[in-house]
Amino acid sequence: MAPALINANPVVYEKKERPVRSRPGDGNFDEYATELIDQLEIFDHIRDIKDPEHPYSLEELKVITEDAIEVDDKRSYVRVTFTPTVEHCSMATVIGLCLRVKLMRSLPSRFKVAPGTHATEDAVNKQLNDKERVAAALENPNLVDMVDECLTPSYE
Protein backbone atom coordinates (compact mmCIF):
# COMPACT_ATOMS: atom_id res chain seq x y z
CA MET A 1 0.00 0.00 0.00
CA ALA A 2 1.26 3.45 -0.85
CA PRO A 3 1.88 5.70 2.15
CA ALA A 4 -1.01 8.01 2.98
CA LEU A 5 -0.75 11.42 1.42
CA ILE A 6 -0.50 14.39 3.73
CA ASN A 7 -3.08 16.22 1.67
CA ALA A 8 -4.99 13.74 -0.49
CA ASN A 9 -7.27 16.26 -2.18
CA PRO A 10 -5.52 19.52 -2.87
CA VAL A 11 -7.32 22.40 -4.58
CA VAL A 12 -5.92 22.93 -8.05
CA TYR A 13 -5.94 26.43 -9.53
CA GLU A 14 -5.61 27.62 -13.09
CA LYS A 15 -2.16 28.59 -14.33
CA LYS A 16 -1.57 32.25 -14.96
CA GLU A 17 -1.10 33.45 -18.48
CA ARG A 18 2.57 33.88 -19.37
CA PRO A 19 3.32 37.31 -20.76
CA VAL A 20 5.75 37.37 -23.65
CA ARG A 21 9.03 39.02 -22.72
CA SER A 22 11.50 40.49 -25.16
CA ARG A 23 14.20 38.00 -26.04
CA PRO A 24 17.26 38.10 -28.26
CA GLY A 25 16.07 38.38 -31.88
CA ASP A 26 13.13 40.63 -31.03
CA GLY A 27 13.17 44.04 -32.68
CA ASN A 28 13.31 45.96 -29.43
CA PHE A 29 15.73 43.68 -27.56
CA ASP A 30 18.79 45.53 -26.33
CA GLU A 31 21.46 42.92 -25.79
CA TYR A 32 23.79 45.37 -24.06
CA ALA A 33 21.32 46.48 -21.43
CA THR A 34 21.80 44.92 -18.01
CA GLU A 35 18.76 42.78 -17.50
CA LEU A 36 17.35 43.35 -14.06
CA ILE A 37 16.08 40.30 -12.29
CA ASP A 38 12.50 40.86 -11.19
CA GLN A 39 9.61 39.04 -9.53
CA LEU A 40 8.32 37.65 -12.81
CA GLU A 41 11.66 36.17 -13.78
CA ILE A 42 11.96 34.45 -10.40
CA PHE A 43 8.38 33.22 -10.73
CA ASP A 44 9.15 31.81 -14.18
CA HIS A 45 12.04 29.82 -12.73
CA ILE A 46 9.95 28.18 -10.02
CA ARG A 47 6.31 28.04 -11.24
CA ASP A 48 6.69 24.62 -12.88
CA ILE A 49 8.39 22.87 -9.96
CA LYS A 50 6.28 19.81 -9.23
CA ASP A 51 4.76 19.31 -5.80
CA PRO A 52 6.50 16.36 -4.06
CA GLU A 53 3.13 14.68 -3.46
CA HIS A 54 1.02 15.54 -6.50
CA PRO A 55 1.31 15.68 -10.26
CA TYR A 56 0.62 19.43 -10.10
CA SER A 57 2.99 22.36 -10.20
CA LEU A 58 3.59 24.68 -7.24
CA GLU A 59 1.80 27.36 -9.26
CA GLU A 60 -1.29 25.19 -9.78
CA LEU A 61 -1.47 24.45 -6.06
CA LYS A 62 -0.86 28.13 -5.21
CA VAL A 63 2.05 27.08 -3.03
CA ILE A 64 3.83 30.00 -4.68
CA THR A 65 2.47 33.19 -6.17
CA GLU A 66 4.22 36.06 -7.90
CA ASP A 67 3.26 38.42 -5.08
CA ALA A 68 5.01 36.32 -2.48
CA ILE A 69 8.38 36.89 -4.15
CA GLU A 70 10.60 39.70 -2.97
CA VAL A 71 13.55 40.67 -5.16
CA ASP A 72 16.23 43.21 -4.46
CA ASP A 73 18.47 43.05 -7.52
CA LYS A 74 20.83 45.71 -6.21
CA ARG A 75 21.48 43.81 -3.01
CA SER A 76 21.34 40.46 -4.84
CA TYR A 77 18.63 39.18 -2.55
CA VAL A 78 15.62 36.99 -3.26
CA ARG A 79 13.04 35.88 -0.75
CA VAL A 80 10.31 33.42 -1.71
CA THR A 81 7.50 32.90 0.76
CA PHE A 82 5.59 29.73 0.03
CA THR A 83 2.35 28.32 1.42
CA PRO A 84 2.22 24.53 1.80
CA THR A 85 -1.22 23.11 0.85
CA VAL A 86 -1.81 22.19 4.48
CA GLU A 87 -0.33 24.00 7.44
CA HIS A 88 2.69 22.34 9.10
CA CYS A 89 3.01 20.09 6.06
CA SER A 90 5.97 17.79 6.48
CA MET A 91 6.67 18.29 2.79
CA ALA A 92 7.46 21.95 3.47
CA THR A 93 11.17 21.26 3.92
CA VAL A 94 11.35 19.42 0.60
CA ILE A 95 9.47 22.21 -1.18
CA GLY A 96 11.80 24.80 0.35
CA LEU A 97 14.83 22.76 -0.68
CA CYS A 98 13.49 22.54 -4.25
CA LEU A 99 12.99 26.30 -4.38
CA ARG A 100 16.45 26.94 -3.03
CA VAL A 101 18.17 24.47 -5.39
CA LYS A 102 16.27 25.69 -8.48
CA LEU A 103 17.12 29.32 -7.80
CA MET A 104 20.73 28.51 -6.94
CA ARG A 105 21.02 26.78 -10.32
CA SER A 106 19.16 29.46 -12.28
CA LEU A 107 20.40 32.76 -10.86
CA PRO A 108 23.88 34.34 -11.00
CA SER A 109 25.97 33.17 -8.03
CA ARG A 110 25.91 36.63 -6.43
CA PHE A 111 22.27 36.04 -5.39
CA LYS A 112 21.34 35.06 -1.85
CA VAL A 113 18.17 33.02 -1.86
CA ALA A 114 15.94 32.68 1.19
CA PRO A 115 12.90 30.43 0.90
CA GLY A 116 10.50 30.38 3.83
CA THR A 117 6.92 29.70 4.89
CA HIS A 118 4.40 32.12 6.34
CA ALA A 119 4.42 30.53 9.75
CA THR A 120 6.65 33.02 11.53
CA GLU A 121 8.08 30.99 14.34
CA ASP A 122 8.80 27.92 12.29
CA ALA A 123 11.46 25.28 12.60
CA VAL A 124 11.22 24.72 8.84
CA ASN A 125 12.41 28.25 8.08
CA LYS A 126 15.36 27.98 10.40
CA GLN A 127 16.43 24.73 8.79
CA LEU A 128 16.02 26.02 5.24
CA ASN A 129 18.12 29.07 6.02
CA ASP A 130 20.93 27.12 7.65
CA LYS A 131 23.21 26.64 4.68
CA GLU A 132 25.27 24.02 6.47
CA ARG A 133 22.18 21.82 6.97
CA VAL A 134 21.16 22.46 3.35
CA ALA A 135 24.66 21.49 2.15
CA ALA A 136 24.51 18.28 4.20
CA ALA A 137 20.99 17.49 2.94
CA LEU A 138 22.13 17.91 -0.65
CA GLU A 139 24.78 15.24 -0.06
CA ASN A 140 22.00 12.76 0.71
CA PRO A 141 21.32 10.85 -2.55
CA ASN A 142 17.67 10.00 -1.68
CA LEU A 143 16.83 13.60 -0.99
CA VAL A 144 18.63 14.79 -4.12
CA ASP A 145 16.63 12.28 -6.22
CA MET A 146 13.42 13.62 -4.72
CA VAL A 147 14.41 17.23 -5.37
CA ASP A 148 15.53 16.45 -8.93
CA GLU A 149 12.25 14.76 -9.69
CA CYS A 150 10.31 17.81 -8.54
CA LEU A 151 12.58 20.09 -10.54
CA THR A 152 12.47 18.18 -13.85
CA PRO A 153 9.32 19.84 -15.23
CA SER A 154 10.75 23.28 -14.45
CA TYR A 155 13.57 22.81 -16.96
CA GLU A 156 11.25 21.92 -19.86
Added chain:
Amino acid sequence: MTLLEEESLKLTEVQRLEGHTDRVWGLAWNPATGADGVPAVLASCSGDKTIRIWQQRSPSSTSFDCKAVLEDTHSRTVRSCAWSPSGKQLATASFDATTAIWEQNGSDFECVSTLEGHENEVKSVSWNASGSLLATCSRDKCVWIWEVLPGNEYDCVSVLQGHTQDVKMVQWHPTVDVLFSCSYDNTIKVWADDGDSDDWHCVQTLGESNSGHSSTVWALSFNSTGDKMVTCSDDLTIKVWDVDIISLQSGDGNASWRHVCTMSGYHDRTIFSVHWSKEGIIATGAADDAIRLFAQSQDHSVDGALYKLLLKKEKAHDMDINSVQWSSTGDRLLASASDDGTIKIWKLESF
Protein backbone atom coordinates in the same frame (compact mmCIF):
# COMPACT_ATOMS: atom_id res chain seq x y z
CA MET B 1 45.75 49.26 21.40
CA THR B 2 46.06 53.02 21.66
CA LEU B 3 48.26 52.77 18.63
CA LEU B 4 45.47 51.08 16.68
CA GLU B 5 43.10 53.89 17.49
CA GLU B 6 45.39 56.47 16.00
CA GLU B 7 46.37 54.52 12.96
CA SER B 8 44.60 54.58 9.64
CA LEU B 9 44.04 50.97 8.77
CA LYS B 10 43.67 49.24 5.46
CA LEU B 11 43.01 45.58 4.71
CA THR B 12 44.86 44.73 1.51
CA GLU B 13 44.39 41.55 -0.48
CA VAL B 14 47.79 40.01 -1.01
CA GLN B 15 46.85 36.72 -2.62
CA ARG B 16 43.89 34.71 -3.86
CA LEU B 17 44.34 30.95 -3.49
CA GLU B 18 42.51 28.86 -6.03
CA GLY B 19 42.26 25.10 -6.27
CA HIS B 20 39.22 23.92 -4.35
CA THR B 21 36.35 22.98 -6.66
CA ASP B 22 33.54 23.68 -4.17
CA ARG B 23 32.90 26.08 -1.30
CA VAL B 24 35.69 26.44 1.25
CA TRP B 25 34.41 25.92 4.79
CA GLY B 26 37.36 26.06 7.14
CA LEU B 27 40.91 27.31 7.63
CA ALA B 28 43.70 26.68 10.15
CA TRP B 29 47.18 28.22 10.40
CA ASN B 30 49.81 25.77 11.62
CA PRO B 31 50.90 27.25 15.00
CA ALA B 32 54.44 25.88 14.66
CA THR B 33 55.07 27.89 11.51
CA GLY B 34 55.28 31.52 10.46
CA ALA B 35 58.05 32.52 12.89
CA ASP B 36 61.79 31.89 13.44
CA GLY B 37 62.44 31.58 9.73
CA VAL B 38 59.81 28.85 9.23
CA PRO B 39 57.44 29.69 6.35
CA ALA B 40 53.78 29.90 7.39
CA VAL B 41 51.52 26.94 6.59
CA LEU B 42 47.74 27.14 6.19
CA ALA B 43 45.26 24.25 5.84
CA SER B 44 41.89 24.67 4.14
CA CYS B 45 38.95 22.26 3.83
CA SER B 46 36.05 22.19 1.42
CA GLY B 47 32.81 20.83 0.08
CA ASP B 48 34.98 19.15 -2.57
CA LYS B 49 35.88 16.56 0.16
CA THR B 50 39.56 17.54 0.19
CA ILE B 51 41.96 19.44 2.41
CA ARG B 52 44.65 21.62 0.87
CA ILE B 53 47.94 22.61 2.49
CA TRP B 54 49.32 26.00 1.47
CA GLN B 55 52.84 27.15 2.27
CA GLN B 56 54.43 30.57 2.20
CA ARG B 57 57.17 30.69 -0.48
CA SER B 58 59.68 32.13 1.99
CA PRO B 59 59.38 33.52 5.54
CA SER B 60 58.90 37.12 4.42
CA SER B 61 56.95 36.38 1.25
CA THR B 62 53.24 37.02 0.81
CA SER B 63 53.01 34.32 -1.86
CA PHE B 64 51.55 30.95 -0.96
CA ASP B 65 51.74 27.72 -2.96
CA CYS B 66 49.58 24.62 -2.67
CA LYS B 67 51.92 21.97 -1.28
CA ALA B 68 49.53 19.05 -0.85
CA VAL B 69 45.98 17.93 -1.52
CA LEU B 70 44.61 15.48 1.05
CA GLU B 71 41.98 13.41 -0.73
CA ASP B 72 40.36 9.98 -0.97
CA THR B 73 39.79 9.77 2.77
CA HIS B 74 36.64 11.74 3.51
CA SER B 75 33.63 10.72 1.43
CA ARG B 76 31.67 13.93 2.06
CA THR B 77 32.23 17.64 2.81
CA VAL B 78 35.18 18.41 5.10
CA ARG B 79 33.68 21.00 7.41
CA SER B 80 36.57 22.02 9.63
CA CYS B 81 40.24 21.43 10.38
CA ALA B 82 42.58 22.06 13.32
CA TRP B 83 46.35 21.65 13.87
CA SER B 84 47.60 20.14 17.11
CA PRO B 85 49.57 22.66 19.24
CA SER B 86 52.85 21.08 18.09
CA GLY B 87 51.77 21.52 14.48
CA LYS B 88 52.58 17.86 13.81
CA GLN B 89 49.01 16.58 13.42
CA LEU B 90 46.07 17.93 11.51
CA ALA B 91 42.54 16.86 12.53
CA THR B 92 39.73 17.14 9.96
CA ALA B 93 35.98 16.86 10.68
CA SER B 94 33.64 15.68 7.94
CA PHE B 95 29.97 15.29 7.10
CA ASP B 96 30.86 11.59 6.57
CA ALA B 97 30.58 11.29 10.41
CA THR B 98 34.32 10.76 10.91
CA THR B 99 37.27 12.82 12.09
CA ALA B 100 40.61 12.05 10.44
CA ILE B 101 44.07 12.64 11.91
CA TRP B 102 46.84 13.39 9.42
CA GLU B 103 50.61 13.49 9.79
CA GLN B 104 53.22 14.83 7.46
CA ASN B 105 55.63 12.23 6.15
CA GLY B 106 58.27 13.96 4.02
CA SER B 107 56.25 16.04 1.59
CA ASP B 108 53.18 13.79 1.85
CA PHE B 109 50.41 13.78 4.40
CA GLU B 110 49.00 10.47 5.49
CA CYS B 111 45.87 9.67 7.43
CA VAL B 112 47.10 7.93 10.58
CA SER B 113 43.82 7.57 12.42
CA THR B 114 40.07 7.79 11.83
CA LEU B 115 37.79 8.64 14.74
CA GLU B 116 34.35 7.10 14.43
CA GLY B 117 31.42 7.36 16.77
CA HIS B 118 29.21 10.28 15.83
CA GLU B 119 25.91 9.32 14.26
CA ASN B 120 26.05 11.89 11.49
CA GLU B 121 27.87 15.03 10.27
CA VAL B 122 30.87 16.09 12.37
CA LYS B 123 30.96 19.87 12.32
CA SER B 124 34.04 20.90 14.25
CA VAL B 125 37.20 19.63 15.94
CA SER B 126 39.49 21.28 18.51
CA TRP B 127 42.72 20.35 20.38
CA ASN B 128 43.29 21.45 23.98
CA ALA B 129 46.30 23.61 24.85
CA SER B 130 48.63 20.70 25.62
CA GLY B 131 47.48 18.52 22.73
CA SER B 132 46.43 15.70 25.07
CA LEU B 133 42.69 16.00 24.38
CA LEU B 134 40.60 16.42 21.28
CA ALA B 135 36.93 17.46 21.09
CA THR B 136 34.47 16.90 18.24
CA CYS B 137 30.80 17.84 17.78
CA SER B 138 28.03 16.81 15.44
CA ARG B 139 24.49 17.26 14.20
CA ASP B 140 23.73 14.30 16.51
CA LYS B 141 23.69 16.96 19.33
CA CYS B 142 26.69 15.41 21.08
CA VAL B 143 30.16 16.59 21.94
CA TRP B 144 32.84 13.89 22.25
CA ILE B 145 36.10 14.24 24.17
CA TRP B 146 38.97 12.01 23.02
CA GLU B 147 42.19 11.30 24.84
CA VAL B 148 45.30 11.30 22.67
CA LEU B 149 47.32 8.15 23.41
CA PRO B 150 50.73 7.08 22.07
CA GLY B 151 50.79 5.34 18.70
CA ASN B 152 48.02 7.42 17.14
CA GLU B 153 45.38 5.92 19.39
CA TYR B 154 42.40 8.02 20.37
CA ASP B 155 40.14 6.94 23.22
CA CYS B 156 36.71 8.44 23.75
CA VAL B 157 36.65 9.57 27.40
CA SER B 158 33.29 11.31 27.42
CA VAL B 159 30.15 11.84 25.35
CA LEU B 160 28.56 15.12 26.37
CA GLN B 161 24.85 15.48 25.93
CA GLY B 162 23.11 18.72 26.72
CA HIS B 163 22.54 20.60 23.51
CA THR B 164 19.05 20.09 22.12
CA GLN B 165 20.14 20.60 18.49
CA ASP B 166 23.00 20.43 16.02
CA VAL B 167 26.32 21.49 17.65
CA LYS B 168 28.13 23.90 15.33
CA MET B 169 31.53 24.37 16.93
CA VAL B 170 33.75 23.18 19.77
CA GLN B 171 36.68 25.17 21.07
CA TRP B 172 39.01 24.57 24.04
CA HIS B 173 40.01 27.46 26.26
CA PRO B 174 43.56 28.61 25.30
CA THR B 175 45.14 27.87 28.70
CA VAL B 176 42.77 25.81 30.87
CA ASP B 177 41.14 22.44 30.08
CA VAL B 178 37.62 23.84 29.84
CA LEU B 179 35.63 23.17 26.67
CA PHE B 180 33.11 25.43 24.91
CA SER B 181 30.46 24.43 22.40
CA CYS B 182 27.91 26.48 20.48
CA SER B 183 24.78 25.31 18.76
CA TYR B 184 21.74 25.63 16.52
CA ASP B 185 19.83 25.63 19.85
CA ASN B 186 21.09 29.25 20.28
CA THR B 187 23.24 28.49 23.33
CA ILE B 188 26.91 28.27 24.28
CA LYS B 189 27.78 25.56 26.80
CA VAL B 190 30.82 25.38 29.06
CA TRP B 191 32.10 21.90 29.98
CA ALA B 192 34.61 21.01 32.72
CA ASP B 193 35.71 17.94 34.67
CA ASP B 194 36.08 17.43 38.41
CA GLY B 195 39.84 17.70 38.68
CA ASP B 196 41.45 14.43 37.63
CA SER B 197 38.37 12.33 36.99
CA ASP B 198 37.05 11.99 33.48
CA ASP B 199 33.65 13.08 34.67
CA TRP B 200 32.94 15.93 32.27
CA HIS B 201 29.77 17.91 32.69
CA CYS B 202 28.13 21.15 31.68
CA VAL B 203 29.00 23.89 34.18
CA GLN B 204 27.29 26.81 32.46
CA THR B 205 24.84 27.49 29.65
CA LEU B 206 24.86 30.93 28.08
CA GLY B 207 21.43 31.36 26.53
CA GLU B 208 18.97 34.05 25.64
CA SER B 209 17.88 34.39 29.27
CA ASN B 210 21.39 35.49 30.28
CA SER B 211 21.90 38.05 27.50
CA GLY B 212 22.86 35.36 25.00
CA HIS B 213 21.99 34.88 21.35
CA SER B 214 18.50 34.52 19.90
CA SER B 215 19.47 32.29 16.95
CA THR B 216 22.13 29.76 15.91
CA VAL B 217 25.55 30.47 17.43
CA TRP B 218 28.04 29.68 14.65
CA ALA B 219 31.45 30.30 16.19
CA LEU B 220 33.47 31.51 19.16
CA SER B 221 37.01 32.67 19.81
CA PHE B 222 39.16 33.74 22.77
CA ASN B 223 41.47 36.70 23.27
CA SER B 224 45.14 35.93 23.90
CA THR B 225 44.90 35.97 27.69
CA GLY B 226 41.78 33.81 27.74
CA ASP B 227 39.76 36.08 30.02
CA LYS B 228 37.41 37.09 27.19
CA MET B 229 35.44 35.20 24.58
CA VAL B 230 33.61 36.47 21.50
CA THR B 231 30.67 34.63 19.89
CA CYS B 232 28.87 35.23 16.58
CA SER B 233 25.40 34.28 15.49
CA ASP B 234 22.62 34.09 12.94
CA ASP B 235 20.92 36.77 15.10
CA LEU B 236 23.31 39.25 13.37
CA THR B 237 25.19 40.15 16.54
CA ILE B 238 28.53 39.39 18.10
CA LYS B 239 28.83 39.20 21.85
CA VAL B 240 31.77 39.52 24.21
CA TRP B 241 31.88 37.54 27.48
CA ASP B 242 34.42 37.61 30.30
CA VAL B 243 35.50 35.52 33.27
CA ASP B 244 37.60 35.91 36.37
CA ILE B 245 40.73 34.40 34.84
CA ILE B 246 42.53 34.02 38.20
CA SER B 247 39.83 31.74 39.60
CA LEU B 248 39.55 29.88 36.27
CA GLN B 249 43.29 29.22 36.24
CA SER B 250 43.36 28.19 39.87
CA GLY B 251 41.30 25.20 38.86
CA ASP B 252 37.77 26.48 39.23
CA GLY B 253 36.21 25.22 36.02
CA ASN B 254 32.92 26.50 37.40
CA ALA B 255 34.10 30.12 37.26
CA SER B 256 31.23 31.79 35.56
CA TRP B 257 31.24 33.69 32.28
CA ARG B 258 29.49 37.04 32.18
CA HIS B 259 28.02 38.96 29.25
CA VAL B 260 30.07 42.12 28.64
CA CYS B 261 28.53 43.64 25.53
CA THR B 262 26.64 42.98 22.31
CA MET B 263 27.61 44.53 19.00
CA SER B 264 24.47 44.84 16.95
CA GLY B 265 23.62 46.91 13.89
CA TYR B 266 26.92 46.17 12.17
CA HIS B 267 25.92 43.00 10.28
CA ASP B 268 22.82 42.43 8.15
CA ARG B 269 23.38 38.77 7.31
CA THR B 270 24.38 35.67 9.28
CA ILE B 271 27.84 35.89 10.85
CA PHE B 272 29.57 32.55 10.29
CA SER B 273 33.01 33.18 11.71
CA VAL B 274 34.72 35.25 14.35
CA HIS B 275 38.40 35.26 15.31
CA TRP B 276 40.30 37.30 17.88
CA SER B 277 43.92 38.14 16.97
CA LYS B 278 46.77 38.00 19.51
CA GLU B 279 46.98 41.76 19.13
CA GLY B 280 43.33 42.19 20.12
CA ILE B 281 41.53 42.68 16.81
CA ILE B 282 38.26 40.79 16.28
CA ALA B 283 37.61 39.78 12.66
CA THR B 284 34.21 38.57 11.41
CA GLY B 285 33.22 36.80 8.20
CA ALA B 286 29.57 36.88 7.18
CA ALA B 287 26.97 35.95 4.58
CA ASP B 288 27.08 39.50 3.21
CA ASP B 289 30.52 38.72 1.66
CA ALA B 290 32.22 41.31 3.90
CA ILE B 291 35.01 41.17 6.49
CA ARG B 292 34.75 43.47 9.49
CA LEU B 293 37.36 44.28 12.13
CA PHE B 294 36.57 45.42 15.67
CA ALA B 295 38.75 46.46 18.60
CA GLN B 296 38.28 47.55 22.15
CA SER B 297 37.53 51.23 22.35
CA GLN B 298 39.74 53.49 24.42
CA ASP B 299 37.45 56.44 24.98
CA HIS B 300 34.55 55.32 27.12
CA SER B 301 33.12 58.79 27.30
CA VAL B 302 31.29 59.19 23.98
CA ASP B 303 28.55 56.58 23.79
CA GLY B 304 29.87 54.03 26.20
CA ALA B 305 30.65 51.60 23.39
CA LEU B 306 33.25 49.14 24.59
CA TYR B 307 34.22 47.94 21.12
CA LYS B 308 34.26 49.81 17.88
CA LEU B 309 34.30 48.94 14.21
CA LEU B 310 37.80 49.55 12.83
CA LEU B 311 36.96 48.81 9.23
CA LYS B 312 34.58 47.00 6.92
CA LYS B 313 35.90 45.37 3.76
CA GLU B 314 32.89 45.13 1.43
CA LYS B 315 32.87 42.47 -1.28
CA ALA B 316 35.88 40.78 0.25
CA HIS B 317 34.64 37.69 -1.64
CA ASP B 318 32.05 37.08 -4.37
CA MET B 319 29.95 34.97 -2.02
CA ASP B 320 29.43 34.15 1.71
CA ILE B 321 32.51 34.12 3.94
CA ASN B 322 32.65 30.95 6.05
CA SER B 323 35.88 31.43 7.95
CA VAL B 324 38.31 34.17 8.96
CA GLN B 325 41.58 33.28 10.72
CA TRP B 326 44.44 35.51 11.86
CA SER B 327 47.86 33.95 11.47
CA SER B 328 49.21 32.88 14.84
CA THR B 329 52.38 34.97 14.65
CA GLY B 330 50.96 38.45 15.02
CA ASP B 331 52.18 39.57 11.60
CA ARG B 332 48.70 40.92 10.81
CA LEU B 333 48.00 38.34 8.12
CA LEU B 334 44.38 37.25 7.86
CA ALA B 335 43.03 34.36 5.79
CA SER B 336 39.41 34.12 4.65
CA ALA B 337 37.47 31.26 3.03
CA SER B 338 34.33 31.55 0.95
CA ASP B 339 31.47 29.86 -0.86
CA ASP B 340 33.10 31.26 -4.02
CA GLY B 341 35.68 28.43 -3.71
CA THR B 342 38.63 30.71 -2.99
CA ILE B 343 40.78 31.59 -0.02
CA LYS B 344 42.22 35.06 0.31
CA ILE B 345 45.23 36.22 2.27
CA TRP B 346 44.93 39.77 3.58
CA LYS B 347 47.42 42.07 5.25
CA LEU B 348 46.28 44.65 7.75
CA GLU B 349 48.36 47.72 7.06
CA SER B 350 48.54 51.11 8.70
CA PHE B 351 49.56 54.28 6.94
